[in-house]
Amino acid sequence: xxxxxxxxxxxxxxFSKHSQRIYRFIRxxxxxxxxxxxIYQNTCTVLWSKFDTFETGSNFWAWSCxxxxxEVLNYRRRQNLERNIFSNEFYNRVAERAMVTVDExxxxxxxxxxxxELLSERQKEVLEKIYEPDASxxxxxxxxxxxxxxIYKTLRRAHELxxxxxxxxxxxxxxx
Numbered sequence: 398x399x400x401x402x403x404x405x406x407x408x409x410x411x412f413s414k415h416s417q418r419i420y421r422f423i424r425x426x427x428x429x430x431x432x433x434x435x436i437y438q439n440t441c442t443v444l445w446s447k448f449d450t451f452e453t454g455s456n457f458w459a460w461s462c463x464x465x466x467x468e469v470l471n472y473r474r475r476q477n478l479e480r481n482i483f484s485n486e487f488y489n490r491v492a493e494r495a496m497v498t499v500d501e502x503x504x505x506x507x508x509x510x511x512x513x514e515l516l517s518e519r520q521k522e523v524l525e526k527i528y529e530p531d532a533s534x535x536x537x538x539x540x541x542x543x544x545x546x547x548i549y550k551t552l553r554r555a556h557e558l559x560x561x562x563x564x565x566x567x568x569x570x571x572x573x
Contacts, residue, residue, distance in 0.1 A: 408448045411457040412441075418503060419461050426469050426491065432476075440468045504567060512562035520555040523548060 420437050427433040443464050451460055513521070526537045527548070534552075538545040 404448065407453065408445060412444065415458050415461060416441075418458065419465060421502070422462060422465055423469065426465075427472070432472065436465075436468050436472050439472075440465055443468060505563065508563040508566040509559065511566065512559050515562060516555055516558060520551055520558075523551045524555055527552060 419440065420433070423436050423440065424430070424433045427436060440461075444461060447464065451457065516524070523537065523541070526532055526540065527534070534545045534548050538548045541548070
């Protein structure tokens with residue numbers, strides 16, 4: 398019983414760590430959100446049902462991506478979307494590129510999270526307000542009792558700092 402519990406725990410930990418990446422990977426391959434969610438649910442079921450074939454210590458993300466690729470191809474067959482427009486090889490190439498793209502986005506997000514913490518409180522406040530729905534430079538300036546020009550300067554400096562910090566971290570491979 399302890400072995401089953403350990404494997405269940407292992408699956409939960411690995412799946413929790415990668416579930417958002419798996420969904421983003423599916424979304425990069427399927428443009429319809431509803432279809433992507435259906436594929437995601439099917440993939441989750443398959444991941445769990447085939448977890449006994451997963452080798453502990455190996456790459457769960459890569460293993461999951463293989464299953465996603467098969468699920469997307471099965472979906473396309475079921476929906477008759479292929480109609481000889483694109484070959485399976487084409488879809489496999491797209492999936493390979495999408496997997497790299499999801500990894501790159503995760504790395505950029507990790508770098509952004511670290512770099513954001515380097516901003517001053519004032520810069521964070523301006524960034525948070527400017528990206529609120531319906532926010533404008535003028536409305537942010539009014540709410541913070543500052544001039545629109547001061548808001549522009551703060552935003553420019555914050556964006557420059559974030560950009561250079563993210564580039565440095567990505568180039569150095571210093572992400573986690």
